[in-house]
Amino acid sequence: MWLALDGEGPLYRQAYRALRAAILDGRLARGERLPSSRVLARDAKLARNTVLQAYEQLVAEGYAESRRGAGTYVVGQLPERAIRTARPARARAAADSEPPALSAYAERAVRHFARGVTWGRRRPAPRFDFRYGDPAYGDFPHATWCRLLGRRARRASERHLSYSDPGGAPELRQALAAYLSRARGVACEPDDVLVVYGTQQAIDLTARVLIDPGARAIVEEPGYPGIRHALEIAGAEVLALPVDGDGLPTEALAGERARLLCVTPSHQFPTGGVLTLARRLALLTWAERVGAFVLEDDYDGEFRYDGRPLESLQALDRSGRVLYAGTVSKVMFPALRIGYLVMPRALRDPLLAAKAFADTGTAQLEQRVLADFIAQGFFERHLRRARVRNAARRKALLAALARELGDAVEVVGANAGVHVVAWLRGVLPGELRTLRELAARRDVGIHPISPFYATRPRRAGILLGYAALDEPAIAEGVHRLALALREMRKS
Amino acid sequence: MWLALDGEGPLYRQAYRALRAAILDGRLARGERLPSSRVLARDAKLARNTVLQAYEQLVAEGYAESRRGAGTYVVGQLPERAIRTARPARARAAADSEPPALSAYAERAVRHFARGVTWGRRRPAPRFDFRYGDPAYGDFPHATWCRLLGRRARRASERHLSYSDPGGAPELRQALAAYLSRARGVACEPDDVLVVYGTQQAIDLTARVLIDPGARAIVEEPGYPGIRHALEIAGAEVLALPVDGDGLPTEALAGERARLLCVTPSHQFPTGGVLTLARRLALLTWAERVGAFVLEDDYDGEFRYDGRPLESLQALDRSGRVLYAGTVSKVMFPALRIGYLVMPRALRDPLLAAKAFADTGTAQLEQRVLADFIAQGFFERHLRRARVRNAARRKALLAALARELGDAVEVVGANAGVHVVAWLRGVLPGELRTLRELAARRDVGIHPISPFYATRPRRAGILLGYAALDEPAIAEGVHRLALALREMRKS
Numbered sequence: 009m010w011l012a013l014d015g016e017g018p019l020y021r022q023a024y025r026a027l028r029a030a031i032l033d034g035r036l037a038r039g040e041r042l043p044s045s046r047v048l049a050r051d052a053k054l055a056r057n058t059v060l061q062a063y064e065q066l067v068a069e070g071y072a073e074s075r076r077g078a079g080t081y082v083v084g085q086l087p088e089r090a091i092r093t094a095r096p097a098r099a100r101a102a103a104d105s106e107p108p109a110l111s112a113y114a115e116r117a118v119r120h121f122a123r124g125v126t127w128g129r130r131r132p133a134p135r136f137d138f139r140y141g142d143p144a145y146g147d148f149p150h151a152t153w154c155r156l157l158g159r160r161a162r163r164a165s166e167r168h169l170s171y172s173d174p175g176g177a178p179e180l181r182q183a184l185a186a187y188l189s190r191a192r193g194v195a196c197e198p199d200d201v202l203v204v205y206g207t208q209q210a211i212d213l214t215a216r217v218l219i220d221p222g223a224r225a226i227v228e229e230p231g232y233p234g235i236r237h238a239l240e241i242a243g244a245e246v247l248a249l250p251v252d253g254d255g256l257p258t259e260a261l262a263g264e265r266a267r268l269l270c271v272t273p274s275h276q277f278p279t280g281g282v283l284t285l286a287r288r289l290a291l292l293t294w295a296e297r298v299g300a301f302v303l304e305d306d307y308d309g310e311f312r313y314d315g316r317p318l319e320s321l322q323a324l325d326r327s328g329r330v331l332y333a334g335t336v337s338k339v340m341f342p343a344l345r346i347g348y349l350v351m352p353r354a355l356r357d358p359l360l361a362a363k364a365f366a367d368t369g370t371a372q373l374e375q376r377v378l379a380d381f382i383a384q385g386f387f388e389r390h391l392r393r394a395r396v397r398n399a400a401r402r403k404a405l406l407a408a409l410a411r412e413l414g415d416a417v418e419v420v421g422a423n424a425g426v427h428v429v430a431w432l433r434g435v436l437p438g439e440l441r442t443l444r445e446l447a448a449r450r451d452v453g454i455h456p457i458s459p460f461y462a463t464r465p466r467r468a469g470i471l472l473g474y475a476a477l478d479e480p481a482i483a484e485g486v487h488r489l490a491l492a493l494r495e496m497r498k499s
Numbered sequence: 500m501w502l503a504l505d506g507e508g509p510l511y512r513q514a515y516r517a518l519r520a521a522i523l524d525g526r527l528a529r530g531e532r533l534p535s536s537r538v539l540a541r542d543a544k545l546a547r548n549t550v551l552q553a554y555e556q557l558v559a560e561g562y563a564e565s566r567r568g569a570g571t572y573v574v575g576q577l578p579e580r581a582i583r584t585a586r587p588a589r590a591r592a593a594a595d596s597e598p599p600a601l602s603a604y605a606e607r608a609v610r611h612f613a614r615g616v617t618w619g620r621r622r623p624a625p626r627f628d629f630r631y632g633d634p635a636y637g638d639f640p641h642a643t644w645c646r647l648l649g650r651r652a653r654r655a656s657e658r659h660l661s662y663s664d665p666g667g668a669p670e671l672r673q674a675l676a677a678y679l680s681r682a683r684g685v686a687c688e689p690d691d692v693l694v695v696y697g698t699q700q701a702i703d704l705t706a707r708v709l710i711d712p713g714a715r716a717i718v719e720e721p722g723y724p725g726i727r728h729a730l731e732i733a734g735a736e737v738l739a740l741p742v743d744g745d746g747l748p749t750e751a752l753a754g755e756r757a758r759l760l761c762v763t764p765s766h767q768f769p770t771g772g773v774l775t776l777a778r779r780l781a782l783l784t785w786a787e788r789v790g791a792f793v794l795e796d797d798y799d800g801e802f803r804y805d806g807r808p809l810e811s812l813q814a815l816d817r818s819g820r821v822l823y824a825g826t827v828s829k830v831m832f833p834a835l836r837i838g839y840l841v842m843p844r845a846l847r848d849p850l851l852a853a854k855a856f857a858d859t860g861t862a863q864l865e866q867r868v869l870a871d872f873i874a875q876g877f878f879e880r881h882l883r884r885a886r887v888r889n890a891a892r893r894k895a896l897l898a899a900l901a902r903e904l905g906d907a908v909e910v911v912g913a914n915a916g917v918h919v920v921a922w923l924r925g926v927l928p929g930e931l932r933t934l935r936e937l938a939a940r941r942d943v944g945i946h947p948i949s950p951f952y953a954t955r956p957r958r959a960g961i962l963l964g965y966a967a968l969d970e971p972a973i974a975e976g977v978h979r980l981a982l983a984l985r986e987m988r989k990s
Contacts, residue, residue, distance in 0.1 A: 017681040024685070032815075069809060070776035109758060109790060114708035114849040145657045154652045161645045166636045169832035191509035193516065203856040205696070212857050239857050274539035285561030286576060299600060318560060319888060324523075342659035348672030358605040362610030365729055366703050367696040371862065372838035412646035456948060 009226050011052045019054060020061035027062060031071050042072060042080045112221070116241040121256050136485030137453030140278070140427045140473035147397060148341060149390055156380045172372050173322060174364035176203025176348075179379035184348050187382055192309055193319030193349055196330055202349045202359055204369045206283065206342075207307065209351040210333040211235050213302050213366065214268065215242035217358040224266040228256055230306065230460035232277050235270050245267070248462040251276050253420070255283035258290040265298045273321045274309035278431055278471055280421015286323055295329045301355070306334045310391055312424040313399055328352035334398070338426070339391060346378055370455065394475075398426055404479040405472060408486035416493065426475035429457060432493070435468040443468075444499065446492035452485050502543045510545060511552035514526060514603055518580065519555060522562050522573050533563060533571045535831065539870060549727060553816040578876070601711070605734040626662045627976030628944030631918045632833070633770070639832060647871045651864060663863050665855035667694025667839075675839050683800055684810030685823055685841055693840045694861045697833075700797065701824040702726050703858065705759065705794050706733035707727035708849040715757040721770050721951035722841070726761050735759075742767050747812055748776035749781040754800040764812045765800035767953050769962055770920055776966015779812055786820045792846070797825045800884055803915040804890055819843035827869065830882060837869055837989050869888035885966075889917055895970040899977035909983065917966035923984070926959040930987065932961075937983040943976050980986055 010271050011026040013019070028419055030036045042048070045063060049056040052156060063080050066072040068077030074080050110118075133139065160168075175181065181198040188194035188201075204210045219225060227236050228314040229248035239246050244267075249260050262270075271291065273283035283291070304321045312318065322332040335347035351359050363369065381387050402422065409430065418431040435443065440456050447454050457469035474482055501721035502511070513987040521527045535540070536554060540547040556570045557563040561616045562931050565571050573638035601609075604641075624630065651659075664673065672689040672957045679692075702725060712734030716814060718727050720739035727820075730737050740751050746767040762782070764774035774782070805811065813823040842850050854860065872878050893913060900910055900921065909922040926934065931947050938945050948960035966974055 021681075109709075110846075110849055111707065111711045111714070112708055113711075114853065117708070117852035117856055118848050121848065123854060128540075142661055145660050148660075150653075150655070154649065157652050158645065158649045160649050162641075164641070164834075169636050169834045170633055171833045177550050186507070189514070193512075205862065216602065217608070218600075218602055219600045220604075223602070234856075240835075241856055287767075299767040326523075327980070342662045343655075343660045343863045345858070345860075355601075357612065358601055361608035362605065363723075364612060365608055365699070365732055366857065367836070370866070371696065371837075372834045373866075374862070473551040 011048075011054075021057045021173070022044060022050065023058060023062035024065040027066055028069070028071055031066075031193070034081050034128045038082055039084045040082045040084065042066075050254075052257075061352045061429055076150065102323035108269075112243070113241060116243070120237045120241055130217060134266055134448060135451040136481055136488060138427075138470075138472040138474065138485060139409070139453055139455060139476065140471050142428075142473075142476045143338060143341065143394070144397070144476045144478075145341060145389075147296065147394060149386060150205065150252070153340075153384055155382065156384075156386075157377045160380065166375070168372055168376070172342070172369050174360055174368055174369035175199070176201065176425070177375035177379060180346075180375040183379040183382040187387070188320075188332070188334070188350065189350075191388070192306065192332075192334075195323055195325075196350045197455070198333075200350050200353075200356070202363060203375055204347045204349055205345045205367075205370055206347040207333055207335045208234055208238070208335060209366075210331075210335075210347055211244075211270075211303070211360055213236045213349065213362045214301075214331055214333075215239055215244070216362050216366075218268045218301055219244045219353060224264075225268040226261070226266045226300075227266065228271060228276060229462055230278060230308070230457060230465070231272070233459060235303075235305065236462060239270070239397040241270070246462075250282060251279055253279075253281045254287060256291070257280040258287045258294065261291070261330070261469050263295045266300045268301050268303060269295065270303045270305060272305050272307060274306055274318050275307070275424040276421070277307055277425075278427065278457060280423065280425060280427075282318060282423060283321070288324055289378065292325055292327070292329065296327045300329065301352070301371070302330045303420075304330050304332045306332060308338050308425045309334070310339060311395060311398055311426055313402060314423050323351060325352075328354055331355065336355075338389075339387075339394060341360075343379070344374060346374060398475055401474040401477065401479060401482055402426075402428070404482045406488065408483045409472075412486050412490035413493070416490075427471050427473040432468045432469050432470065435493075436498075437464065437466065439469045440468045440470070443492060443496050446495050449488055450488040450492055452488045452492065454489065501700055502539075502545075502598070504543075511549045511556070514543065514549060514891060515556040516554035516559055519560070519562055528571050528603075530575045531574055531953050532569075533557075533573065533575045533849040535613065560888060570934075575650040578628060582710060585889060588756075602817060603734065604732060607734070609731055611728045625939060626942040627687060627963065627968065627972055627979060629961075629976060630654065630827070630944055630946060631962050632887070632919075633964075633967045633969070634829060634832065634966045634968075635830060635888070638881075638885065640877060642866070643873065643877055644831075644872065648864070648868045648878075651871065655864070659867070661862055663860050665810075665851055665860035666690070666865050667692065667861055668866035668870065670874075671837075671866040674873040675834075678878070679811075679823070679839075681825075681826070682796065683825075684814035686814055687742065687814075687823075687840075687841045689824055691841050691844075691847070693842055693854060694866055695854065696836045696858075696861055697838040698824055698826045699729070700857075701826075701838050702761075702794070702796075703733075704728045704840065704850055704853045705824075706735070707760045707853050707857075709792055710735045711791060714759075715755075717752070717755065717757045717760040717791075719767060720953055721817045721948065721956070722761070722763070723798070723948060726794075726796065727953060730761070732830060742772060744770075744772050745778060746772040747782070749778045749785065752782070752785045757791045759794060760786065761794045761796060762778075762812070763796050763798060765797050765803070765809050766915040767912070768796070768798055768916075769918065770911070771914065771918075771947060773914060774812070779815055783812070783816055783818070783820065787818045792822065792843070793852045794822050794953060795823045799825060799829050800825070800902055801830060801914045802845045802886060802917055803890055804893060805914050816843075819845055822846065827878075830878075830885060835869070837865060845875055876898055888965055892965040892968065892973055893919070895973045896965045896977065899974045901920040901962075903977045903981035904984070907981075918962050918964040921961050921963055923959045923961065926961045926984075926987075930958065931959045931961070933960065934983060934987050937986050938980055940984055941979040943979045943983065945980065953970060 013022040043222040045056050045059040047057045067074050072080050073083050181201040184201050185196050185198045215238050219242040225239045225244040226247045229250045295304050332350035416433050419430045422428045454470045458464050504513040536547050536550040540550045558565050563571050672692040675692050676687050676689045706729050710733040714733040714735050716730045717738045720741045779818050813821040823841035911920045913919045945961045949955050
C-alpha cells in the first residue's frame with residue numbers, strides 16, 4: 009500500500025500519520041487487516057521496526073487493535089459519521105468557509121486592525137528617518153543593562169521562577185513609586201503601581217474596567233490612535249475633542265458626561281501643547297462633578313526644554329479620579345514592554361483582577377532588572393543624558409527647519425517631548441503622499457500627522473521625531489526634505 | 500511660615516510641593532505675596548537657592564507669578580472652586596466613598612478575584628509540599644538558559660529592541676510550530692502560532708474573540724478555574740459538564756449548543772482521564788455541527804507513562820475548529836510567562852488583533868532565547884530527562900500511597916501529567932480542612948480538589964503533585980500524611 013509520508017519528524021510518526029489518514033479517509037476500512045509489518049516495510053521502503061512503531065502508536069491511539077498471532081486490524085467502533093466526513097469536511101470548510109460567529113469585540117478589533125493600526129516595522133527604515141517612537145538605541149547603556157540582567161537571571165531563586173503577584177514585582181513597584189514621586193510629582197505608594205506590558209495594556213485594562221458597550225469616552229483630537237481604537241473596540245462611544253495650542257479646551261467639556269477622559273496634559277500628543285494649570289484644575293473639577301475617571305497618558309513627560317518638567321495631573325488630583333499611565337519604552341527601548349499604571353484607590357481591585365485574568369501578571373525577570381536599573385541610579389543618569397542629547401537634537405532640528413524651509417513650515421509643539429509638528433504651508437493634504445515618496449527616494453522618512461486624527465485635517469502636517477538621529481543627520485535630513493519639497497513644487 | 504517637607508527627593512521639590520499644598524488649601528490666598536526667599540530660607544532652614552528654585556517651579560507651573568522688584572505672588576486666576584474644595588474633596592472622597600461606575604466586566608472580575616483565584620504563592624511552602632503546577636526548579640538547566648539569555652541580550656540589534664510583530668518573534672513561531680508538530684502532532688505553520696503570555700492569556704484572548712455576554716460556553720467539571728472564571732467574567736453563560744474516567748462524556752453534548760467548548764483531552768485536569776478516540780471524533784463532529792470552537796488546553800500533554808504521548812485533538816481536526824493552547828511554564832518555569840495558541844485560520848485575524856490591542860505583542864528577548872533553547876535541542880533533552888524523573892517520582896508516590904494508606908485512598912489519573920488525585924475513603928469533605936492543618940504541622944502540603952469544582956464534590960479528594968519533590972521526599976511526605984490521617988481519625 010502507498011504511504012504518503014509528509015517528511016516531518018521521525019519516520020515512524022510519518023508512517024503513523026499516513027496510516028491514520030488512510031483510516032480516517034476510509035481507504036483502510038473498519039475492521040480491515042493492516043498489511044503485515046514486513047510487507048509494508050518493503051512496500052514503503054521503511055525499516056520493519058519503524059512500521060512496528062507506527063502500528064504500536066495506532067493501537068495506543070485507538071485506531072487499530074492487535075490480535076495475538078493474527079496481525080493488526082483497524083478497529084470497528086470508530087464513529088461512522090466521523091470516518092465518512094473526515095476528508096470531505098476539510099474540503100468543505102475551505103470551500104464555502106462561512107464566517108465564524110465572533111464576538112462583537114472581535115468584529116470591532118478586526119475592523120480596526122485591518123485599518124492599519126500596526127506596531128512593528130514592516131520595511132527597513134530610511135537612513136534619515138524622522139520617525140517618532142523609537143529612541144536612539146545606541147545611546148542606551150546596553151552593557152550595563154545586560155550586566156544587571158545576567159546577574160538577576162543567574163541569581164533567580166525559586167520564588168523568582170514561580171508565579172508572582174499580578175500587581176508586579178515588589179522591587180519594581182517600590183522603585184517606580186519612588187521615581188514617579190520624585191520626578192513627576194505622582195502621589196503614590198508601591199501598592200498603587202500596577203506593572204503592565206506597556207502603555208497599550210494600561211489602556212486596555214482601563215477600558216475593560218470602565219467601558220461597557222455604549223459608554224461615553226472622550227479623547228483628544230488629534231491623539232494617539234491606540235487609545236481611540238482600544239476604546240472603540242471596547243464598545244465605547246468615543247467623542248474626540250479638538251485640542252488647541254494649550255491642549256484640551258476644558259470649556260468644551262461643560263455639557264459633556266463620560267465614563268472616561270483620556271488626556272496627555274504634559275505634552276499633547278501629537279501637537280505638543282501643554283495643558284495650563286487652569287485647565288488642569290477645571291478638568292479635575294469636571295471629572296469629579298460628572299463622576300468620570302481621567303487617564304493621564306504621560307507618554308514623554310520626561311522631556312521638557314523650557315523650565316523644569318511639569319508635574320503630573322495626578323499630583324493635583326484630590327478625589328482619586330486620575331489613572332496615571334506611563335512607559336519606560338520611550339526612554340529605554342520598546343521591546344522591553346514594561347509600563348505602569350498608577351491606580352486610584354477605587355480602581356485598584358478591578359484593575360488588579362483584570363490584570364490577573366488577562367495574563368496572571370507581568371513576567372518577572374525584566375521587572376527586577378528594571379528595579380535595579382532605577383534603584384542604582386542608571387535610569388535617571390540615562391535620562392539626564394538623553395535630555396541633554398535631545399535638547400541638542402531639537403535645537404539642530406529647529407535651526408535646520410528655519411534655515412532650509414523658513415516660512416514654508418509652521419513648527420509647533422517644540423517645548424517638550426522628542427518630536428515637533430511641522431505644518432507645511434502651500435501643500436495640500438493630498439500632496440503629502442507624493443512628498444513622502446520624493447523624500448523616501450532621498451532616504452528621508454517623514455510621517456504625516458493625519459493618522460492621529462479621527463477626522464482628517466485640512467492642512468498638510470508631518471511629525472518630525474528627532475530622538476533617534478544625531479545632529480548632522482538631522483541637518484542633512486532636513487536639507488534633503490527641502491529638496492524633495494522643491495522638487496514636488498516644480499512638478 | 501511652616502513648610503511640611505515630605506522627605507521625598509530633592510529639597511527644592513519638597514519645598515515646592517509644600518508651598519503648592521498651601522496654595523491649594525488656601526493657607527496662601529490668591530494674590531498673596533509669598534515670603535521673601537531669604538525669610539523663608541531662614542524659617543524653613545533651607546538654602547536660599549533651594550527656596551528660589553521652588554519659587555521658580557511654582558511660577559513655571561502657574562501657581563505663582565514673579566513681579567519684577569516686588570517679589571513672588573500667588574496668582575489670582577486659579578479657578579475658585581478648585582482652590583476651595585481641594586482639601587475637603589480628598590476628605591470627602593475617603594469618607595462617603597461611593598462606589599465608582601465600573602464596567603460589567605469589572606464587576607464580574609472583582610467578584611471572581613475576591614473569591615480567591617490567585618496565582619502567586621502567599622506563604623512559604625512546607626517542606627513536603629505536594630503542590631501542583633510548580634516544576635522541580637533544581638532540575639532545570641538554568642546555566643544553559645542564562646548563557647543563551649546573555650548571548651541574545653548582548654547581541655540584540657535595533658530590530659530586536661524596537662516594536663515587534665503582535666503574533667510573536669518569527670524564530671519562536673518557527674521553533675514552536677516544528678516542536679508541536681513533532682511532539683504533539685499539531686498541524687500548523689509558524690503563522691498559525693500566536694505567542695502569548697501563558698495559558699491565561701490564551702484563554703482570555705479566546706474568550707474575547709468568541710464570547711459575547713450571554714453566549715454559551717462549556718467547560719469540564721471539575722476543571723481549571725482560570726478557564727471557568729475567565730469565561731464567566733467575559734459574560735459567558737457557562738455550563739460545567741461532569742467528566743468521567745475517560746474525560747468529557749460527549750453523549751452529554753447531544754442537545755447542547757455553544758460558542759466555545761474548553762477541554763483537556765490528553766489528561767483531564769484535574770481528574771486525569773484521557774479522552775478516548777471515539778469521544779475525540781464525536782466531539783469534533785459535534786463542534787462542526789453546532790458551529791462551536793474547541794479550546795484544547797494541552798497543559799501537560801508532554802507527560803504520559805503508559806505508551807507514547809497521545810496526539811493532540813487538534814491533529815484530528817479537519818474543519819478548523821480547534822484552538823490548541825499550551826505553555827512551557829509547566830516544563831520550564833512559570834515566571835517565564837510564555838505560552839502559545841495555535842489558531843485555526845478563521846480566528847487568526849481576530850486573535851492577532853485582540854493580542855495587538857491587548858499589549859502590542861509579547862516581549863521579545865525571552866521569545867528568542869526560548870527559540871534557541873528549542874532549536875538547539877535543550878528543550879526536548881530537558882523534557883526527556885523530566886519524563887524519566889517524573890516517571891520515577893510517580894512510581895515512588897504510587898508505591899508510598901499503597902504502602903502507607905492502602906485502601907484508605909483511591910488513586911486516579913496516574914497515567915499522565917505530574918499529579919494524581921487521591922480520593923480519601925471515610926473522610927468527609929468538611930474534615931479536609933482539619934487534615935490539611937494536621938498535615939501542615941508535619942510540614943506536609945496537601946491541596947484539596949474542591950476548588951476545581953463549580954459544585955463542591957461530595958467526596959474528600961486531594962491533588963498530589965509530584966514533579967517538585969524527589970523520591971525520598973515523596974516517601975517521607977506520604978508517610979507523614981498517613982500519620983496526620985491517623986491522628987485525625989483518633990481525635
